[in-house]
Amino acid sequence: MEFPMSDQALPAPEMGEPYLLTPGPLTTAFSTRQAMLRDWGSWDGDFRAMTRMLCDQLVAMAGDREGAFACVPMQGSGSFAVEAMLGSFVPRDGKVLVLANGAYGLRAAETMRYLGRAHTVIDKGDYMPPRGDEVGAALDADPEITHVFVVQCETSSGILNPVAEISEAVYARGRKLLVDSMSAFGALELDVSRIRYEAMVSSANKCIEGVPGFGFVIARTEALEAAQGNSHSLALDVHAQWAAMQKTGQWRYTPPTHVVAAFLEALRLHAAEGGVAGRGARYTRNRDVMVAGMRALGFETLLKDRWLSPIIVTFFCPADPNFDFPRFYAAMKARGFIIYPGKLTVVDSFRIGCIGQLDEHVMRRVVSAAGEALAEMGVDSAAPPDAAIAERARLAA
Structure with a gap:
């Protein structure tokens, strides 16, 4: 092919x-790199329209057909976006069950330690995925857990985790799921009409085939509204970034303008491929x-x-x-x-x-x-x- x-x-x-x-x-693609040859004004109406187009296309890619989700781009690498998600959607008195079977799940646990927020870990090592039944058992044993974090594709081993069955176990017990889809979104299904979650993160330079410079959070609007005041950080506050974009159409701080232009071309190629x-x-x-x-x-x-x-x-x-x-x-x-x-x-x-x-x-x-x-x-x-x-x-x- x-x-x-x-x-x-x-x-x-x-x-x-x-x-x-x-x-x-x-x-x-060469055309993706070529898209970075023009300079853009970050406050200009043309660039605001580019940001709006980017967000609309990503929400559509996530399968939202009811207007229940929003996309919030965040400057920085994928790890910036993961920390932003954890710090914004987990309340300061919440507790996260981190599912780990490689370096990136363990990095999320380390992030929680830096944030000073309660968490526990199921560490499956390098070979096996966490399964829905053991997630359910962990939630039954600890009613203080409010959120579960899972990496869709753990790239330290290449393992594909069963997000759908984990989601079922989480929501059957009234908890909430956060997904790191950094190296999966755009190529592997994470359709919100089939797999329930509160928020997920990915990055420009992964399966959509853009270049590095920003990540993005796709989240339920109601979860974004509830996230106000949770964040430990000024720059990594997803709610604040979303609220500013809702009001002005602008990123709060200097965006990677050339990377956004390249990403729009990458999105065009992605659609052309099916x-x-x-x-x-x-x-x-x-x-x-x-x-x-x-x-x-x-x-x-x-x-x-x-x-x-x-x-x-x-x-x-x-x-x-x-x-x-x-x-x-x-x-x-x-x-x-x-x-x-x-x-x-x-x-x-x-x-x-x-x-x-x-x-x-x-x-x-x-x-x-x-x-x-x-x-x-x-x-x-x-x-x-x-x-x-x-x-x-x-x-x-």
Whole structure:
């Protein structure tokens, strides 16, 4: 399947750049980058209209058909937006159940610690998702919990968490759900008509394929209204940002104007590809082709197929003593591909992203490059250590 690109789009290697096989920043369309060549006045009516267009399109992408949700863009990286959501929607006397199975769930727990707000954690390690029944049991055991936080796609392992069943467990007990959809929104379903939540966050430079510079919160309007006075921060107050935009159409503080312009072009390309379904289908094909090819070389995925997301895949490092990840990374970069180091706590690993302006033909070249890199290092087998497989089996049991 060829993915649609604008007439001015060019594959990254033709521009002398490697493909970014990361969970964002990622390889963007040339027309998206080109959209940043014009300067915009942040107070000007044209830019206010751009902000309004951005918010309207994102709310529509979330599946809101009843006008019950609003979008609030927030300056900064994805972690800024996550902290803004937690600090704004959780009352100061609230308590959060953080569901963690990787670095980003644990980062949310660390954020709560910095905020000085009550929280507890279900930590599933690197291999398994939190399930609805255990979330329900935790809520039954602790009536003080007011909110649950879950990462839709935990990119430290590449695991796709079952948000729908978690949401059912949360709202069956009268609690509220907050979703980190940083590396999933735009490619994986998070339709508010099917999955209930109070608020979710994502970022410009993920599955919508924009460039870094802002995140955004999509939240129930009633939750936004109730968030007044909750925030620990002036700059990260989602309610204050929303209220200012409602009144003036402007961001409270200097917005990343060029990034917004690029994002609108990325949204246009996203719609041309078929929206969430089209983008998700390409990423899924990217994953399937790449995983099959890497397994044929002898590599082993951290996760079983059931939990593999189409966003990023984690592989065990080979046991062969000639394998050295820095050399492997350099060899892949020399062939036009920037991969991602591992972020696991127990075993050595690395990650290959499936998102950005690339398709299955690029992924076949990724596999060929990996094979060449192994040969260059004199690695006879890409099979992982027996201990890594045993540890996965033990923790996944």
